[in-house]
Structures are given as C-alpha cells and as structure tokens.
Amino acid sequence: MKITIVGRKVNLRDNFKELARKKLARFDRIFDEDADANVTVTVERNRQTVEITINQRGRLYRAEATDFEMNDALDQVMSKLSRQIRKNKTKLEKEIHSQALDQYVQEYLNTPDLEEDNEYQIVRIKKFFVKPLSVEEAILQMNLLDHQFYMFRDQASGEIHVVYRRKDGTYGLLEPEEE
Secondary structure, eight states: OEEEEEEESSOOOHHHHHHHHHHHGGGTTTSOTTOEEEEEEEEETTEEEEEEEEEETTEEEEEEEEESSHHHHHHHHHHHHHHHHHHTHHHHHHHHTSSOOOOOOOOOOBOOOOOTTOSSOOOOBOOOOOOEEOHHHHHHHHHHHTOSEEEEEETTTOOEEEEEEOTTSOEEEEOOOOO
C-alpha cells in the first residue's frame, strides 16, 4: 500500500508519520500493493483532525476523527476504518480479491467567483465519475465513505439515482421520473 501523509497548518513529526505507517501496515493483508492511503492531519485552534482515505481499484474507504491530541485522533480513525471493513467484510471480500475495477473516482475542487447579490452561495463543486452500480453496492459505498447520500448510475436502467440515509437508520432511493 502506498501511503501519503500530509499536514495542513502543521509540520508533522517523523515519529507521528512512522506511527501512522505502522498502524496502516496492519491493513496490508487486506489491501493489494496498488492501494493508495492518504493521511491528512489538520490543526485548527486546539483541535486536531486526522482523516484517512484508502483507494483501491475505485473503492474508497474513509474515516475522520477530531481530538485534542493527534495520536488519539489517529487511534480513533483507525478504529473507525477497522469497524467499516469488519462490518462489510463479506461484501468487500468478493470485490477486494476480484478483478480490478478500471475506473477511479475523480474529484476536482472549483471555487467560482460569486456575485454579492446571490442569495445562495456555492462554496465547493465536486466533479466525479458516476459508475454503474446496483442499489446495494451504492449503499455499501455510501457507508464506506460515511456520507449521508450517494449518487450513482443504475446498472439496470442507466439512469442517475441517489441513495440516502434516513433519520431512522433506514435507506431511501431517489429515482428520476419523466413528466
């Protein structure tokens, strides 16, 4: 696994980088050598946030934790990743060890100039490839990313759909309808 460690608003010490590499090494038996792990540490005031994103063949695993100590946040984020992988082990096992997916999610950060009289402000635009998935695969990917919703292209119909997590813990599906 290729590991990239980045500090935002902080210079990371070598012992923290080594600790992060050591903790991520326990996932080597799960992920192939082509997997990319990005560790981002952000410091704002007295809070330190550690975010880890692992990308393997288009499948993203993401967790984030904030604490007063950087090492404590790292421990929390590693626990979250372990729980995600354990929770979805049987579903993920088939995909992790199967043929490589040939398309990656691509995100671009754009910040357009906004007019002052605009009532709604768009502060971030994300562009990404919408790959064909089943509803179950889309829910799995949404849970792995720890998002509240996930947009995907339905394998059967080819239309864009959105799955979302409801307040009661169940899931919803948004499908387009012609007038």
